[in-house]
Amino acid sequence: xxxxxxxxxxxxxxxxxxxxxxxxxxxxxxxxxxxxxxxxxxxxxxxxxxxxxxxxxxxxxxxxxxxxxxxxxxxxxxxxxxxxxxxxxxxxxxxxx
Amino acid sequence: xxxxxxxxxxxxxxxxxxxxxxxxxxxxxxxxxxxxxxxxxxxxxxxxxxxxxxxxxxxxxxxxxxxxxxxxxxxxxxxxxxxxxxxxxxxxxxxxxxxxxxxxxxxxxxxxxxxxxxxxxxxxxxxxxxxxxxxxxxxxxxxxxxxxxxxxxxxxxxxxxxxxxxxxxxxxxxxxxxxxxxxxxxxxxxxxxxxxxxxxxxxxxxxxxxxxxxxxxxxxxxxxxxxxxxxxxxxxxxxxxxxxxxxxxxxxxxxxxxxxxxxxxxxxxxxxxx
Numbered sequence: 001x002x003x004x005x006x007x008x009x010x011x012x013x014x015x016x017x018x019x020x021x022x023x024x025x026x027x028x029x030x031x032x033x034x035x036x037x038x039x040x041x042x043x044x045x046x047x048x049x050x051x052x053x054x055x056x057x058x059x060x061x062x063x064x065x066x067x068x069x070x071x072x073x074x075x076x077x078x079x080x081x082x083x084x085x086x087x088x089x090x091x092x093x094x095x096x097x
Numbered sequence: 098x099x100x101x102x103x104x105x106x107x108x109x110x111x112x113x114x115x116x117x118x119x120x121x122x123x124x125x126x127x128x129x130x131x132x133x134x135x136x137x138x139x140x141x142x143x144x145x146x147x148x149x150x151x152x153x154x155x156x157x158x159x160x161x162x163x164x165x166x167x168x169x170x171x172x173x174x175x176x177x178x179x180x181x182x183x184x185x186x187x188x189x190x191x192x193x194x195x196x197x198x199x200x201x202x203x204x205x206x207x208x209x210x211x212x213x214x215x216x217x218x219x220x221x222x223x224x225x226x227x228x229x230x231x232x233x234x235x236x237x238x239x240x241x242x243x244x245x246x247x248x249x250x251x252x253x254x255x256x257x258x259x260x261x262x263x264x265x266x267x268x269x270x271x272x273x274x275x276x277x278x279x280x281x282x283x284x285x286x287x288x289x290x291x292x293x294x295x296x297x298x299x300x301x302x303x304x305x306x307x308x309x310x311x312x313x314x315x316x317x318x319x320x321x322x323x324x325x326x327x328x329x330x331x332x333x334x335x336x337x338x339x340x341x342x343x344x345x346x347x348x349x350x351x352x353x354x355x356x357x358x359x360x361x362x363x364x365x366x367x368x369x370x371x
Contacts, residue, residue, distance in 0.1 A: 003367075011366040014316065014355040021323060025330045025342070025349045032339040062337070075356075079366075082357045086368045 004087055008080045015079025020072030024064065027051045031062045045070055098197055098208045101148060101163055102184030105170045106141035109216035110291055111178050113137040118178055122289045124304045127178065133169065143184065144170055174211045177293045177302055181211040207296070215292040217282055217301070225282040225290075229301075232292050233275045236299060241271025244347070262340040266347065273322045273348040274299065280321025284314045308367065315364035319354030326351065 049065030110122040152162035173179035197208035219225040245267025252258035290303040326348025333341035363369040
């Protein structure tokens, strides 16, 4: 069970790193595209802002928010869950323990 | 897709002893039968010569002997234990590949070219980096060329991206592959390793290492390419350069290799063996 916990923890960490980095790049890409198009946008998951492009006069600001952290956590959890499923299928995890 | 004019040869790190084929890099010994011994003792050997040998020595019909020789070479090559040097001219091989591709079209598959196992000097990290880069330059170049051609054709014709940006992003595809495999090789040093290049897959094979080390080696490839891509993306964001951000995407995409969706990710998480 300890080994399974280690696998799940590692899968969560690696999934979160991958999800966070890819989420950051995608959000940055969308943000820069909006800036280039001269528009404004706000993307949020509940109260957590992922991306905000605001125009104040002639100036444009692009901000990436803590929503990316939430994306990372969610993808880390999905990866951990998938790792658990793989472990069970391989018989590496006893469902009774 | 092999041809009797191809030549079977043993790559560096694989040697034949009577009754066995020894992979010194992976530390694996595979048993061989008498017919395999006959052929391997003469390696490098053309496959038509191997078939002739089988037909004469084991008294099998010529066409069955050719089939056996091709199957034998294919299975050894698929296991990464032998290389196949292609015979015949490039145009003839290209035409044969096209015919095979047309036949396989209804099944949505492409004809598989033989794998190529290349030696890697992983005695030091620096040598591992240099050796992997040199070995993968042709493959990286091909990927970069294909990526650039596709992006130039699609992006530029639609007016979505500039020619230079499409070219840089295409080159980034090839560079990311080299950095990914170099990451594995550098993490492996000084454990002996070899590079196996297949049609759609490139991998670093190595000898037995501890589970913890195997996980670190598996994670090193995607992390190396992904970190580079992320750094370029962060710089692009700081510089507000959409072009640089686009070029960072192929390398950043390698971070998906850290998830259980890929073999590297499963090994890195410890969900499967290397």
